Amino acid sequence: MEQKKVVMDAEGIDRSLTRIAYEILEKNKGVEELVLVGIRTRGVFLAERLRRKISGIEGKEVPLGILDITLYRDDLQTSHRKSRLGKTDIPFSLDGKKVVLVDDVLFTGRTIRAAMDCLIDFGRPNRIQLAVLIDRGHRELPIRADFVGKNLPSSLWEAVSVTLTEKDGMDEVVIEDHP
Amino acid sequence: MKLNRKDILGIQELSVQEIDLILETADSFIEVSTREIKKVPTLRGKTVINLFYEASTRTRTSFEIAAKRLSADTINISASTSSVVKGETLIDTAKNLEAMNPDVIVIRHSAAGAPHMLAGILRQSIINAGDGAHEHPTQALLDMMTIRAKRGRIAGLKVAIVGDIAHSRVARSNIHGLTKMGAQVCVSGPATMIPRGIEKMGVVVHMRIEEAIRDADIIMMLRIQTEREKQNIFPSLREYAQYFSLNRKNIGFARKDVLIMHPGPINRGVEISPDLADGPHSIILEQVTNGVAVRMALLYLLTGGTT
Secondary structure, eight states, X not given: OOOEEEEEOHHHHHHHXXXXXXXXXXXXXXXXXXXXXXXXXXXXXXXXXXXXXXXXXXXXXXXXXXXXXXXXXSOTTTOOOOOOOOOOXXXXXXXXXXXXEEEEEESSSHHHHHHHHHHHHTOOOSEEEEEEEEEOOOOSSSOOOSEEEEEOOOOTTEEEXXXXXXXXXXXXXXXXXXX | OOOOOSOBXXXXXXXXXXXXXXXXXXXXXXXXXXXXXXXXXXXXXXEEEEEESSOOSHHHHHHHHHHHHTXXXXXXXXXXXXXXXXXXXXXXXXXXXXXXXXXXXXXXXXXXXXHHHHHHHOSSEEEEEEXXXXXXXXXXXXXXXXXXXXXXXXXXXXXXXXXXXXXXHHHHHHHHHHHHTTOEEEEEOOGXXXXXXXXXXXXXXXXSHHHHHTTOSXXXXXXXXXXXXXXTSSSOHHHHHHHHOBOTTGGGGSOTTOEXXXXXXXXXXXXXXXXXXXXXXXXXXXXXXXXXXXHHHHHHHHTTOOO
């Protein structure tokens, strides 16, 4: 029997992002030296939304970078992902910056490990923080998020998927049994 | 999407989808070469052997840089300083290299089909870096990548290839690739340099360069292999230059925004006048830049990149 449950709807996602935007500003005391870096693909859309919210609150634009971590993965030989290699675009120096990495789901932590390796190849940030929409647990590396939209305890045989309007036509977070 | 191939031997056997995949992957690799730290860890622990039986600056350096930027280890072997001079056969050399467990072997050889033979014998991935007058697939891929970057597409463009078509692996690979991708290709050169039956490859032959480059979007000039002057294929470099060089006078036949390409090395003043080779229409050095990205993409895709 297949179970499918909506755990966040469009309003829920939007409210979480609003809160995260405020938290980022609170923790970093404004936008000084702040940059957002979205991890492809959905992290980029979330980072763009956070950027709009931050500029709405502070009236200042925060630089936005895009990271494709494929080249830093530790499972190149075994992975069967179907997506094509995307472009990384960080058109500014990261030296001395406070970087907020943005992704949709925090799971094993391996994506974030790869993302941090990649960021450090672009310079020496003052600090790196992590913002995720969903933290579903099951970490395999010592990594935690600084800003979390929703903690979602899940079992390993469940799939958590985030859909976003920009890519999938609607905003939703769904948890379901693995087919 | 995965490239389901062990080897890259020629453009002839690649599908449009495969070419698309390679070019798109290469587009994403461009950025790595612009970073301050021009290196990603993707192919750490992999070994790439460059086995070159013919002279090369661009291609060998380009493959070596591509492999190094992906963190692979590279070894260069040129025939003149290897056991080839002691009479070792290609197969024996290859078998010995295989025994040292590399992951990819890049080969350039004066005999057409040499890479294909190795591909059939060795378990490693083979990349053809030029075999005789047969194919030079990475050159055609970087040319197509450069055209796409400049014009946004290949389909529907008019491309003129001028020079020694008969002896040019660059021309053959590009004709295969460009016609597959929907370009309209025509060729021109002295009659002795146009192979009989080339029309069957889907190209139009013009005896005069002015006709070939009329309204062209892209002009690809080939290097005249000066060593062939002795073979009576053409009377003299001077006469060749008089009839088939691209210069300020005949460039007017092409479109105003024509792009000029050349696979290098250039014989300045023979197939192309220096002011055009260095002028605003020339994208010759962008070809070289893109060559690294194309080769990174191939190494990545052949060694298991899923993308």
